[in-house]
Amino acid sequence: MRDSPPRRHGFSPLAIAGEILIAAGVLLLLYVGWQLFYTDLQAGREQTALLEGLSWTAPDVVGSATDDSGDNAFAVIPDELKEREAAPPGMEEPDYASTFGAMHVPRWGADYTSPISQGVTRRDVLDKLGIGHYPGTAMPGDTGNFAIAGHRTSYGKPFTDVDTLQVDDALIVQTEDHWYVYTVTDWEIVRPTDVDVIAPVPPGASENGRYITLTTCHPRYSAAQRWIVHGELDYWAPTGHGYPSEMVEAIT
């Protein structure tokens, strides 16, 4: 004797259909929970580990010196090293899915740092590594448009607070050798097919500028439109001489 004999004879097609529907419902709920929460935790952890693995983010970003009074003191890039006229040395586009920069946005918190990697595919870059750089667009500091994409919800959501940015907010890109400090000029909501926004000269901008463009989804949890933020280079500076003052103001 089995310890739970079937109450009915045979299989009822209706009961089996019901069980399949219940299973499908549970599957959908699992998917939503995974997408909204699990991916965020998992990718957030991965991106933190990725940043910690980049030796060059450590001295300027994570470390903090202590001055004589015992307060935390942050070295600030001296004005003479802030270069506004000369072109930065520029860098080659890195290999696909390799991480070449870190982004700091004081408006999003003093501790906001997110890695920037090459490529904008979901599977290899955006879902794992965080912010992705559109291949073929300018590299940081170059003439043209340094265009990057990131998730606004889930997967570590590097651009979750994109709607809080204001004109003149600093968008700071750090590479191994240089700081690039951009300031926000404007933002817009466009259709997903409006690729003009990542063109070397975005609509309405003047020729030969050094631009940055952020793209992310809009509205939240939707892919109907894209939220676009444009910025222009303020100055660049070598690393190893302290933080951009914009970051220090956010910390202190």
Add this chain to the structure above:
Amino acid sequence: MISTWVWSRLPGNAWIKTALVVVALLALTMLLFEVVFPWVSPLLPFQEQTVEG
């Protein structure tokens, strides 16, 4: 019923059956979370960040 059929096929007493079901569901969930869902997600039109022509 599929569930009663599975239950009657599982070996052991009710405790062992419960443990087997829990382990099987956890394994299935991990398979979904780590393999199936990450593969499916980019194919669905809910999460897109890039502009494309």
